[in-house]
Amino acid sequence: MDLEAFRWLLTDAGQALLARAAEASEDPLEAAAELRRDAAPEHVAAALTQASLRRRAEAKFGDLAPRMYFTPDGLEQATRFTVAEHRAARLQAARTESVVDLGCGIGGDLIAFAGAGITSAGIDLDPVRVEVARANLAALDLGGAVMVADATVLDLDPFAVAFADPARRGARGRTFSVEDWTPPWSFVETLLRRDSCVKVAPGIPHELVPEGVEAEWVSDHGEVKEAALWSGRLATTARRATVIGDGGLATLTDEDLPDPVGVTPPVAGGFLYEPDGAVIRAGLVQAVAAGVGGGLVDEHLAYVLSDAAYRTPFARSYRIVEELPHREKPLRAALRARGVGRLTIKKRGVTVVPDELRKRLALTGEGEATIVLTRAAGRGVCLLVEPF
Template sequence: MELATFDLLRATEGRQVLREATEAYGHVGDLALGTRLRAAGHPPDLVAAAIGQVALRRRAAAKLGADAGAMYFLPDALEQATRAGVSAHRAERLQALGPRTLVDLGCGIGADLVAFARAGLDVHGVELDPVRAAMARENLAALGLPGTIEVADATTVDTSSYDVAFVDPARRDGRGRTFDPSAFSPPWPFVETLLAGHGVAKVLPGIAHDLVPEGVEAEWVSERGDLVEACLWGRAFAGTGRRATVLGRHGRATLTEADAPEDVPVDDPGEWWYEPDDAVIRAGLVTAVAALTGGWLVDPHIAYVSSARCVTTPYARAFRVVEELPYREKQLRAALRARDVGTLTVKKRGVSVVPEVLVKRLRLTGSVTATVILTRVQGEGRAYLVEPVSAHRASA
């Protein structure tokens, strides 16, 4: 989108076209809607931009909730935007640490600025793209939030007058999305410099532990079962080395290295099986789940925990072990057919099995729904029929 088009979109006529497009969207096709709006005398570029914005707002609602209906987006900026619950957690944590002023270096369309401003921080956004900068400014205003935006190269900004320098590096290169930190924008050395002081950086959840600078805290965050980001807290804010934060219906739950014993027993599965949340796994805190459940590992290299007790915990999903089944495919098929299994969920870890392919090959036709875990137990491939345990059935 060109800046001139966005200027039209947020002007009086553009807001009218947006309202009309919003009311009609979903009731008629895009082609018919565009024809109707152009027939009413609205410029074709404005009509196309308005319909595009309505579609993006619908998509954004899953990430940003009700705010999305008043905001402006670009497709790739929306893709990089943080979920509202996750950005609120980060902003609330910063608020509790005491900073008052924050600069967002490469603020995009301002999704994180919204959360920081709502938490009471005095925010300033820096964005090289004039269209994104204009959208960020408009988005803050549309939600009634204070803040300033400037168009500039984030790497040239003096951050010394701010209590926090936040950065969410763009993770795209000329070929599309990249997982290589050396290709981030701003570049990784710039991010490391910020983290040596009052910097906070949102990064990919798959970031390697050895990339985290010394003295910096790495926090992996999941929401509603999805691992969504890692946040690096600079030396001024670090409270531990590694942290796992789980956001869900229970609220917010956090584990750190202090919760994870180094020495945990390894043994065959007991009556209860635990699948740790992905944030816990990425943070390397699986042994904390073992400590919380009074359990042990089933293999020193596999992120599964077993226990003799069923314990309610936000950090892992619990399963009751029904029985061990044959691990080899032919014998496993026979065992499942003998139990009238027709719908099968395969969970696996540490074995070279593609669940979807295996389910198709098993050709089950029964009436029972079942879950099977395929994994290594002390180095040996094993299969277990398990029953997922809902939270209300578990007891501490």
């Protein structure tokens, strides 16, 4: 994204061209040819890029996307807005008066903070992202300041809370070394000695989380989006799983963990619960088991079994219809006998590649079914289940 071309988009002429780009042909060559009749090529490219990014951004930003501005990598790295709103709500509940977003990107979290009524400032090393974030605050009629600055040398004392989302990509792509983050883990550790929130990858090892810091894993409609580290007065527990869905938001913490639950054998007519990924990442599967009055299918596997039917935001629920043969040849015969053609395969604790197994089974029936391949009492089992 060229800085001058983006600034031109914010002019009256640029806004008119952007509106035309939004209505132009979906064929990029046709659209470019149409718009270039009375606009410079670099302006046309900027307008068409924004129109395309806005369409893509609807998955993350919903109704806000058509009014916002993006860069390709900024959109990819931006927090899903439902998750950003949850984070802002936590800061609001903690009576946070001001927050500085260290590495604000295109301003996704910044607009959530400002929208929650928190005095907000954002910084970033990239002038284009700073310009885009500033434009997004203006487009949504939100207060806040954005400037080009280096987070590692900024005086943070004027701000009640510091928020950081370290870049986890280098010249060679995504990096898994925390010292290759920008800013690096050593800087993150200094942030976590004060009231801060740091967004990190969901795969962060538990042992990396400093003592006294809360680690929260967040999923949105069943997909784990991030982990966040909360420090100082913002830390209220050690581990938390937060799930966002159509029914709102629900949370589990390590304080919900019971005494260790036992292993429960699967039985036809019983129920199997598949914990949400955030629950698994947070190590809170046993809290789900306690909540449904059940146990684990295996002490090392994240499936829960119970005799009782529950609807819980922390797991997908299935009724166990029957146990089918675990070996491939008799399993094929059993599924064909039931007229199954479309098969969903879930697995945990077994070395099976679902797509490859589905091809080898070569089912052709009209019916649809779901099977769970796992271990119970040290043996492989195949459970025919149905969602409820």
